[in-house]
Amino acid sequence: MRILIAEDEKQIANSLKKNFADEGHSAEIAENGKEAIDQISKNSFDVLLLDWRMPELTGLEVCKSLRKAGYNKPIILLTALSDVKNKVEALNYGADDYITKPFSFDEVMARINAVVRRYESVSTFLEFDEFKLDLIAHTLVTPHGKIKLPEKEFELLKYFLENSGVILNKERLCRDVWELPFTPSTNLVEVTIKNLRSKLEELTGKKFIKTIYGEGYLFILD
Amino acid sequence: MRILIAEDEKQIANSLKKNFADEGHSAEIAENGKEAIDQISKNSFDVLLLDWRMPELTGLEVCKSLRKAGYNKPIILLTALSDVKNKVEALNYGADDYITKPFSFDEVMARINAVVRRYESVSTFLEFDEFKLDLIAHTLVTPHGKIKLPEKEFELLKYFLENSGVILNKERLCRDVWELPFTPSTNLVEVTIKNLRSKLEELTGKKFIKTIYGEGYLFILD
DNA sequence: AATAAATATGAAAAAAATTTAATAATTGTT
DNA sequence: AACAATTATTAAATTTTTTTCATATTTATT
Known part of the structure; x- marks a missing residue:
């Protein structure tokens, strides 16, 4: 599986990338929102992990703009904010799921699998x-x-x-x-x-x- | 939208049903897992809300058994348990989403919309x-x-x-x-x-x- | 077992879609 | 404006798919 991690905290990004590699998946890292959009225009990914708080463009902004342009691969937002308002906002802007920091790698992997499986299986x-x-x-x-x-x-x-x-x-x-x-x-x-x-x-x-x-x-x- | 609420706590179930009705959706209530399966075999729903803790069959058991039989409509689990282990379990057994009690109706509605939109739009x-x-x-x-x-x-x-x-x-x-x-x-x-x-x-x-x-x-x- | 009705099969005919080939039109460059 | 390269168009040839038709086989009933 090809995964894009858009996350400015390098520690988190690298740890995720390493864990994905251990499970046999390849991950690319984008350090901010603009870079994420750039990478997406060049390569295709099976799933996007977008940190909410990033320089240049926030994860939600990236999500919004991608969806507006018709992008239809699964998107999962990562965030430290945990109040309901933001969850609702994220889902309504076309995110597929939402993971609150701190998270375990198992949860991330399970949510990715759930989302991807859904995209693959539902009515196709x-x-x-x-x-x-x-x-x-x-x-x-x-x-x-x-x-x-x-x-x-x-x-x-x-x-x-x-x-x-x-x-x-x-x-x-x-x-x-x-x-x-x-x-x-x-x-x-x-x-x-x-x-x-x-x-x-x-x-x-x-x-x-x-x-x-x-x-x-x-x-x-x- | 046709929604099945499987929830043994009548207060919660009725409150959800009323809120759905206010938004123009029709909801049926099943009081336990068996009844839920029964209703599903008779009618078709756009989304299932399954409480985790229910008499007869738990929400997770219902979810598992439906998925095993090839059921492919969106399923959202409701639960009071909030540890990661159960989330992972739920998602891996084919649930589409997972909402922790106590929840706001707005969050439930947003998650239903997200899940249903996804089912409708993705790859059809x-x-x-x-x-x-x-x-x-x-x-x-x-x-x-x-x-x-x-x-x-x-x-x-x-x-x-x-x-x-x-x-x-x-x-x-x-x-x-x-x-x-x-x-x-x-x-x-x-x-x-x-x-x-x-x-x-x-x-x-x-x-x-x-x-x-x-x-x-x-x-x-x- | 004989019969009639229903279903299965093989192969030809017809229709539709894909591909090739020949020619025309357009574009960028000099 | 003339030229070569690229793209567009038209029509024919080929291939694939769909449908028909004639005949064979199977099934239920007597």
Whole structure:
């Protein structure tokens, strides 16, 4: 994980950096707010730690200005102030979290993990069994590799995952996945199910889509 | 916003509920952990407030079990305990935030807003000007209508939005959008830029992609 | 076991998206 | 203004995806 530490107290910054390194993460240090903005324009980070009190620009100012410009990576503010007013202000200006000094490294790490995990997992993946569907990349991710699904197969799998445990008939799939009125003459659904099934089985070795004769299809995780 | 308050101290729960109502939000109260799980299986909420100390199941247990089952709405824990150990535990079990009692309603509301905003905005939309790119539906959304972009145009626009303000040359676009080594013989980039440009301009009436002769392309929001 | 209905499969046809190729227009420089 | 380099545009070629169609297999019922 790439972390930017914007903190003018060198002791704190260096101690954090060393601890991050011990956990296998790389951290850069910016000594004031301006430098932080500068670093961000040149490199990309997974998370920003901004000290509230810094020369040039305060952490809150950096946070505000980044968010205004559309910056959307997680930001955590570090501060010695502990009254509620500032917390509220920070969160309302687009910070993701807020850690009060003095803090333990464990807490910092836990909060970073929580925030990053959230950014990664929330509504960008649908997870099932030991696999997941990447909703942005339209990719099926397995421990052994990943595969990009064509659009209709992706939409179909997504719909199955959103409705696992429910029997879905062809009329409903046609309507919700293809946005087409169902006509008995087409076998779109069968064909796409077949293709999705073979890809799923090849990649996962499991049979997720069950046919309920006369009723529809069922996505099972058991 | 629909909020579930799982809290056995009725005074606190009712006071929160009343305050939420004043702000225009609807809240349900669950008096213990089991009841919370029960309510969640029946209705959908935008955010969960779980008291740590509750009969039947503790807030942390509820949180753990929901996350294990794949539940992915924001969860905030309320607690009287204030030592770091518990905070770390809570965040690592999938809670999104953690509020120490006694709290002010303003802080609760600010944290809910922060968490929900994050869930909504992070990586499901990239917003620019008065438009947004729906990263799930691969759709460009404008006040007047929306249009589904073909894959390469979508990837290109996404890359521009993630790097707005930076001049992107063809080599870099080829590498990061097409995942191809750049060869001077191809004009893939030019063609796709052209198509994306005309769609963008037709839909938004604005020119977002500027050519910097000899250097590359620049996405500007001015 | 025979039958009819439902589902699965393979391969061709059609449509859509991507890429290439040829040419036109624009830009910076002299 | 003329030139070379760069970028833009148009249209054709290719590839991929989607859909249809014909046929095979499976399932429930008798």
